[in-house]
Amino acid sequence: MTRILLSTYGTRGDVEPLVALALELRALGAEVRMCTPPDEEFEQRLAGLEIDAVPVGPPIRALMNGTTPPSAAEISRYRTDLVDAQFSVLPSAAAGCDALVVAGLAQVAARSVAEAAGIPYVYVTYAAVNLPSPHHAPPPRSGWPESQADNTTRWKLDADLVDAQFREPLNHHRAALGLPRVTAVRDHVYSDRPWLAADPLLGPWPPGQDLEVVQTGAWTTVDERPLPADLTDFLAAGPPPVYVGFGSIGPAPGVARWAVDASRARGHRVLVSRGWADLDLDDCFALGDVNHQRLFDELTAVIHHGGAGTVHTAAKAGVPQVAVPIQVGDNPYWAGQVAACGVGAALDGRTATRESLAAALDVALAPATRDRAKAVGAEIRTDGARNAARLLLNGLYEH
Secondary structure, X not given: OOEEEEEEOOOHHHHHHHHHHHHHHHHOOOEEEEEEOOOHHHHHHHHHXXXXXXXXXXXXXXXXXXXXXXXXXXXXXXXXXXXXXXXXXXXXXXXXXXXXXXXXXXXXXXXXXXXXXXXXXXXXXXXXHHOOXXXXXXXXXXXXXXXXOOHHHHHHHHHHXXXXXXXXXXXXXXXXXXXXXXXXXXXXXXXXXXXXXXXXXXXXXXXXXXXXXXXXOOOOOOOOOOXXXXXXXHHHOOOXXXXXXXXXXXXXXXXXXXXXXXXHHOOOOEEEEOOOOOOOOOOOEEEOOOOHHHHHHHOOEEEEOOOHHHHHHHHHHOOOEXXXXXXXXXXXXXXXXXXHOOOEEEOOOOOOOHHHHXXXXXXXXXXXXXXXXXXXXXXXXXXXXXXXXXXXXXXXXXX
């Protein structure tokens, strides 16, 4: 029987797409095991699906919820320690597997482990902005300086920073495995044929690029969970509300309160998702972990952090969005795509004001935006994980 190892390190938005792929692989007869951070919610999620879980690295939620942001030196040490942790765990996790699929630049060790084991390696990203292209700048990375140069120069700086952080730790471990040195770490991790698990309408790969990218569509699962009774009662008691939530990332100061106030000033009820930031606005209906696929169908707008999963779910539901990301990872990119696709508005969370957020909500609530959101929602694909599972297994069978 074919066995596949999946690996990622990050928040729920990093883990859930691989869960979707795991379920599709299993439906096609493959066995799957999965490496994630050792956070309890991931362990419970995988256990509930009977997916073999392998914890790697420190818990991610503690890092995201620190009372003070880590320093650049602390982030650098954290990244190096994670490489060591991966090399200590991934070889045994990959034993007996026929392929290794990883998501995220943090998977620095994975290609070397696959190389040593003699198995195929697939790198996947959830946003085009993570892959080098003159059409966009690299995403902001915590602890590393930002540049205002042209995109090509910024990608060169990004490669230099990746090399400075990871080249020596990576090559130290590769030498222990009897593997040759790597000079360009980022290109090594990405491979020469990375996969892009994003909807081609919401987040297309720019045409005419030198890098060969396989775009499969976003990797999602169908969530069958019913909504909690108190939430169902709230929804039934009035017109569709506005949702305010920022996932695993805490919003910039004031943003959540401004979002609530702007929504109410326009006559809308409000739901607030606590998220990992544990938002607690006493005068609002507060949500824990609920089925967004069902909930978003009942909303008038979604105000969020620009996470890929939230953008795709809201787009599929045909509900207008306001994305207010802080400058981290691919969230600013997805916020820009919300605006570019005409399904809502985007703000920079660092410079947002009460007034600019209210104006963005007006854009999202405009009839033209709502019509566009519904039209786009009808075009969003749901077969990305199935496509990827078939592509992976067919490639293995051909070999």
